Each structure stands twice: as C-alpha cells, then as structure tokens.
C-alpha cells in the first residue's frame with residue numbers, strides 16, 4: 188500500500204495551481220482532500236508523477252450568499268457543508284447530503300470540488316447537484332466558464348472538466364417558498380458509499396399543485412441521472428401517497444443499472460424505485 | 475527522489491524531518507517519529523484504527539500524506555492522559571469494558587474525542603453516527619457506546 192513516488196507542489200493560490208497544471212499537464216494530479224485520490228494511489232491505479240496539493244489554496248474555502256444563490260468554494264470540506272447555517276437555511280438539501288457522506292473522518296478531509304471532479308458513480312453529491320440544477324465554475328489559464336450540472340457528469344469517473352481546468356466554485360439556488368427537499372440513501376456497509384441515493388426538490392403552488400419537481404439519483408447507473416419520467420408524473424398534480432408511489436415506479440426507466448458484488452442490476456433498479464418514493468414523501472412532508 | 479522538509483507538532487512536541495512526499499502520515503507517526511500507539515488496521519481508509527487529530531479534527535492518518543500535515547498540530551493516543559492519570563475517555567473504556575483486543579481502541583478514542591467536543595451531551599444516535607468510521611471486531615460496540623457516555627458525563631462534571 189505504498190504509492191509510487193511523485194514530486195509534490197503546494198500552491199497557495201489558484202493562479203499558481205494553474206501554472207503548475209499547464210506545466211505538467213496530464214502527468215500531474217490535483218490533490219484536494221485526497222480521499223478518492225490517495226486510495227487509488229495506494230493501489231497504484233493512479234501514479235501521477237506530479238501532485239499539486241490544493242490544501243493551502245484558502246481562497247477556495249468558503250460558503251457565501253449572493254442574491255438568491257449560494258456559492259461554495261471547491262475546497263470546502265464536507266463537514267463545512269454539513270454544518271453550514273447558511274446552507275441549512277437556504278439550501279438544506281446540500282447540507283443533508285453532505286451529512287451522510289462516508290463517516291466523520293472522511294467528511295473532515297473530503298471536499299465538494301474533489302467529489303464532483305472525481306464523479307464516482309456511487310458518490311452522494313451528484314444526486315443533489317443534479318436535482319438543484321447547480322452550476323460549476325471551471326477556470327484555466329485560458330479563462331473561465333460555467334458548466335450546468337447536466338453537462339458536468341459525462342460518464343463513470345468522467346466530467347466535462349478539460350485538462351488544465353480547475354473546478355473552483357459551485358453555485359446552488361436558494362430554496363424558493365413552498366419547497367421541500369430530501370436526500371435519502373442506502374449505503375454500502377463497508378465504505379458508506381451509496382448503493383442508491385435519491386435527492387428530491389419539490390415546489391408547490393398556493394393551491395397545493397406541484398409546480399416543480401426535480402429528482403437526482405446516484406449509485407444506480409454509471410453516472411448520476413435526473414429521473415425525468417418521475418418528474419413529469421408529478422408536475423401539475425396534487426401530490427398524495429398514491430401519486431408519489433406511481434411516479435416512483437418510473438425511477439429507473441431507461442436506465443442500464445450497474446451490477447457488482449454489492450448489488451445486482453435488478454436490485455439497484457428496485458432500490459431506485461423504493462428510495463425515490465421515500466425521498467418524495469419526505470420532501471413533501473417538509474414543505 | 476526529492477524529499478520535502480516538514481515540521482509538525484505531535485502531542486505538544488515539535489518535530490522536523492525530511493520525508494518523501496509519498497510517505498503516509500501514519501507511517502511517519504509510527505516509523506519516523508516512533509509513536510506506535512496509532513494502529514494500522516486496514517490501510518484502505520475503512521477501519522479508522524489509524525485515526526488521529528489533525529488541528530483538532532479526526533482524520534484517518536493512512537489516507538493523508540505526511541507532507542499535507544506540514545505545519546499542523548497532531549494529537550495521537552499518546553497525547554491523551556498518561557499512566558496513572560487516564561483521560562476521561564480512556565477511563566470510560568476501562569470502566570465500561572470498551573475494549574477487548576484493543577486494536578481499534580486508539581482510533582476509537584480519538585474519534586470519541588472529536589465527537590464529545592462537538593456534542594458534550596450526545597444522544598446514542600449521535601454517538602453511533604460519530605464512530606461510524608471506526609470498526610471494532612470484538613466488542614459489538616455496545617460497551618464502547620457506554621464508555622463514551624461515561625466519558626461525556628465525567629467531562630461535563632469536570633467543567634462545572
């Protein structure tokens with residue numbers, strides 16, 4: 188369990204980090220919390236020659252309000268998201284999601300930027316990021332751009348980030364009125380990763396009709412996805428248990444579920460349907 | 475291979491060493507500094523036996539490079555109380571049979587330390603959530619929970 192040797196750099200700001208990235212290109216790896224990268228390096232599945240540690244890039248550690256959005260720096264640790272009063276009030280879905288990542292030690296080190304950039308198919312954040320229609324800001328020496336959640340996750344362990352690009356910020360919307368959210372997951376026993384995790388955002392109008400429904404599901408498919416058929420079945424409806432149950436039956440529609448020693452494809456699809464219903468019921472009860 | 479100089483404070487003592495960047499913090503603590511109270515259980519980030527406090531936060535020292543800890547304050551099990559004068563958490567594990575083989579204990583105690591700082595009067599659910607990252611193959615956890623509850627009471631009574 189000894190990683191291959193590498194040269195180590197510790198920039199203190201984004202500009203230095205980008206210069207190093209440009210210099211060493213695909214021979215370099217960014218190190219954020221290290222809780223996905225270091226396990227891979229110990230197994231020598233990753234053997235970067237250069238490691239660029241973002242641990243001292245303090246300008247990327249913040250959670251702040253900007254109009255009706257909340258901005259989160261990429262190096263913000265899971266524990267800071269979990270315990271942020273601002274997020275608990277304005278975007279409780281993200282705080283709730285962070286609170287069930289791995290365990291206390293993992294949450295002390297892991298970062299939101301590292302988790303999103305890694306795009307593990309069983310990671311928790313992607314479900315919430317999709318359901319919230321969050322946006323990711325990437326910078327490179329060439330400039331910067333915003334990437335929508337749905338364009339960000341490309342495939343298993345693959346995002347829209349290009350070589351030389353650094354994920355610096357995540358933008359999530361503050362909750363509108365009459366909105367309820369929930370994240371529920373069933374965890375793989377040893378690691379805590381999601382066998383299935385469902386994030387829900389529901390907004391009702393004054394008459395109690397569902398105006399907006401967004402459902403993000405992780406752990407089930409090679410990448411987290413929006414359950415569009417479920418959302419369609421909810422929009423424009425008065426929500427009761429039977430409407431939500433009928434909609435949840437569509438949670439794995441059009442999906443080719445993952446299969447591994449922890450869960451068969453069939454079981455994962457089943458979990459998606461069951462946990463979708465539970466997440467909907469919880470979000471609805473919180474409105 | 476290039477080596478990097480790091481300076482850390484462990485249990486109040488300053489250390490300065492040249493290390494390879496790939497050296498894991500747990501190997502630094504055990505093999506370079508010589509503090510072997512911190513155990514290696516799985517080496518795959520799952521068991522929590524290697525838990526230490528890094529600037530007050532519980533971390534799995536097998537999942538950190540020593541260079542990441544440069545400049546940090548670290549607390550290992552050796553830093554909590556001493557022979558004849560146990561820390562209340564250690565006393566709780568003693569009084570409530572919170573250990574059998576003892577392999578998980580250093581990590582368990584440091585995870586409990588952070589837990590009690592965050593929740594001085596934790597519920598059972600908070601205790602269980604707080605030690606989720608620490609596996610014990612012996613006790614079945616029940617006595618560990620009682621040990622942490624004992625420590626919580628003792629620490630609170632010491633404060634007033």
Ligand SMILES: Cc1cc2nc3c(=O)[nH]c(=O)nc-3n(C[C@H](O)[C@H](O)[C@H](O)COP(=O)(O)OP(=O)(O)OC[C@H]3O[C@@H](n4cnc5c(N)ncnc54)[C@H](O)[C@@H]3O)c2cc1C
Pocket residue numbers: 216217218219220221222223224225226261287288289290293296297298299300301302303304305307309310311312348352353354355378379380381519520537
């Ligand atoms: C025991 C254990 C249990 C876990 N359980 C869960 C769980 O239940 N749910 C869950 O979601 N996750 C879980 N994780 C993963 C954890 O959340 C990681 O912290 C996270 O996936 C990666 O974040 P990091 O900051 O540690 O990134 P790192 O490991 O440092 O980096 C991950 C990847 O992202 C790249 N990267 C990092 N930052 C940036 C950036 N700003 N811009 C561009 N690229 C970047 C790195 O180069 C690397 O390729 C677990 C991990 C462990 C060890």
Ligand code: FES
Pocket residue numbers: 513514515516517518519520521522523524525534535536537
């Ligand atoms: S030895 Fe570090 S988590 Fe098991």
Ligand code: FES
Pocket residue numbers: 572573574575576577578579609610611612613
């Ligand atoms: S006491 Fe033996 S592993 Fe916990």
